[in-house]
Amino acid sequence: xxLAFVLILPLLVLLISCSSVRTKTSARKPPPPKTEIAxxxxxxxxxxxxxxxxxxxxxxxTTKVVIKTNIRTTHVSINSxxxxxxxxxxxxxxxxxxxxxxxxxxxxxxxxxxxxxGDSLKFEAMFYKSECLIIKQDFEDAEKVLSxxxxxxxxPNSVLERTLVRLGQVxxxxxxxxxxxxxxxxxxxxxxxxxxxxxxxxxxIHQ
Numbered sequence: 001x002x003l004a005f006v007l008i009l010p011l012l013v014l015l016i017s018c019s020s021v022r023t024k025t026s027a028r029k030p031p032p033p034k035t036e037i038a039x040x041x042x043x044x045x046x047x048x049x050x051x052x053x054x055x056x057x058x059x060x061x062t063t064k065v066v067i068k069t070n071i072r073t074t075h076v077s078i079n080s081x082x083x084x085x086x087x088x089x090x091x092x093x094x095x096x097x098x099x100x101x102x103x104x105x106x107x108x109x110x111x112x113x114x115x116x117x118g119d120s121l122k123f124e125a126m127f128y129k130s131e132c133l134i135i136k137q138d139f140e141d142a143e144k145v146l147s148x149x150x151x152x153x154x155x156p157n158s159v160l161e162r163t164l165v166r167l168g169q170v171x172x173x174x175x176x177x178x179x180x181x182x183x184x185x186x187x188x189x190x191x192x193x194x195x196x197x198x199x200x201x202x203x204x205i206h207q
Contacts, residue, residue, distance in 0.1 A: 079121050081111075082108075082111050082121060082124065082125060085104050085107040085108050085111065085128075086108070086124075086128055088100065088103075088104040088107075089101065089104040089105065089108060089128060089131070089132070092104055093135055101132075101135070105129075105132035108125055108128045108129055108132060109129055109132070111125035112125035112126050112128075112129045118152075118154045120156045120159070123149055123152070123154075123155050123156060123159040124159055126145060126148075126149050127146075127149065127159055127162060127163060127166075129145055130142045130145040130146050130166065131166075133145065134166070134170065137173075139170050139173045139174050140174070142170050143167065143170045143171070143174065146163050146166060146167040146170060147167065149163055150163050150164060150167060157191075160190070161187070161190075161191045161194055161196065162196065164183055164184075164186060164187035164190070164191075165184075165187055165194075165196045165199060165200050167183050168180045168181075168183035168184045168187065168200060168201075168202075169199070169202070169204060169205050171183060172202035172205055173205060177202065180202055184200045184201060187200055188200065
């Protein structure tokens with residue numbers, strides 16, 4: 001009997017150990033691989049969205065009278081900072097970029113208030129201040145600015161030449177035709193060979 005027990009005991013131990021090995025192995029099965037659809041879904045969730053860019057501000061109002069800002073400085077350079085502001089203004093008016101135009105007009109206005117009385121740079125800045133008013137169709141205030149510098153005896157001829165033409169055009173926009181013709185006549189008398197002769201008339205503006 002003892003011999004039979006000794007023979008059966010190792011067999012039982014062997015069976016128990018084999019059973020536990022199978023159990024452990026079956027518990028360690030790897031998880032099933034992700035499908036291609038699941039992988040694509042993960043990539044979509046990780047892709048950043050593109051930022052929305054705002055379009056440039058543009059003029060939206062319908063203009064009644066249009067006076068093009070085609071009277072430019074005859075100087076090669078007047079002042080580096082003022083030159084930059086003037087160039088930016090002209091580019092903004094051509095591109096009809098309202099936001100940029102407002103910014104450059106604020107800079108020009110600041111120059112007009114900074115330069116000393118009688119300084120040629122002040123006259124230049126004042127002329128472009130009137131251009132800012134004209135492009136916004138504030139013709140009455142533009143007329144006041146232009147009339148003020150036109151009467152100043154210290155105004156350089158390079159600025160006076162443009163001022164007389166522009167003042168005549170503003171009178172056209174205000175429907176003051178007699179004043180406009182008188183201003184154009186004064187311009188031709190003082191500057192008979194001016195490059196602005198072709199636009200010294202009411203036909204140069206668009207009604």
